Amino acid sequence: NAGVTQTPKFRILKIGQSMTxxxxxxxxxxxxxxxxxxxxxxxxxxYYSVGAGITDxxxxxxxxxxxxxxxxxxxxxxxxxAPSQTSVxxxxxxxxxxxxxxxxxxxxxxxVV
Amino acid sequence: xxxxxxxxxxxxxxxxxxxxxxxxxxxxxxxxxFWYRQYSGKSxxxxxxxxxxxxxxxxxxxxxxxxASQYVSLLIRDSQPSDSATYLCAVGGGINSGGGADxxxxxKGTHLIIQP
Numbered sequence: 001n002a003g004v005t006q007t008p009k010f011r012i013l014k015i016g017q018s019m020t021x022x023x024x025x026x027x028x029x030x031x032x033x034x035x036x037x038x039x040x041x042x043x044x045x046x047y048y049s050v051g052a053g054i055t056d057x058x059x060x061x062x063x064x065x066x067x068x069x070x071x072x073x074x075x076x077x078x079x080x081x082a083p084s085q086t087s088v089x090x091x092x093x094x095x096x097x098x099x100x101x102x103x104x105x106x107x108x109x110x111x112v113v
Numbered sequence: 114x115x116x117x118x119x120x121x122x123x124x125x126x127x128x129x130x131x132x133x134x135x136x137x138x139x140x141x142x143x144x145x146x147f148w149y150r151q152y153s154g155k156s157x158x159x160x161x162x163x164x165x166x167x168x169x170x171x172x173x174x175x176x177x178x179x180x181a182s183q184y185v186s187l188l189i190r191d192s193q194p195s196d197s198a199t200y201l202c203a204v205g206g207g208i209n210s211g212g213g214a215d216x217x218x219x220x221k222g223t224h225l226i227i228q229p
Contacts, residue, residue, distance in 0.1 A: 033216045040121070042201065042221040090156055101147065102217055104156040
């Protein structure tokens, strides 16, 4: 029962490097989300998608890009990594709109040095 | 901008006592309310959802909602050391609202410590 799977779990990046956080879900959920969580802070929405081919910005999208070519996959790309992007990233999915339960992946710990 | 407010704590409760966690929200149109538990270094996991005014009980957990006061709470009875975690309040639109597709708005969480 995989649910939402994220890779990698840990990564250290140098300033200016780029990388992609992978996310896949096997629950046939239409809605997928990327959140970041800084220490002592709540979850901030980066990008979300309501279905394949459709993405939209959340609260903190700057420095990130996403794509949704299939229902299952929702990768998050960091371009020109900056220390401010050091955070824990959670991918999540839900069956419907925000009235439905959101299920989270295990998180990806990213450090930019 | 939607806001969800929680006391960050830490809230320290003796083992066996009732832990009371509170949350207020700014968007009067909110219709769905969730409590997530997050252990240190782990992802949030859903423990309760509530959509109507009043109380909803599930085992040792009771969620309480008052839409007029824009207030939602979580009571944990017979608190156990394993309940020590950060509790996130999350607020969203209606199940079939067709809007609010940008997910839930989360509070910063309350850090709960159950003292043995």
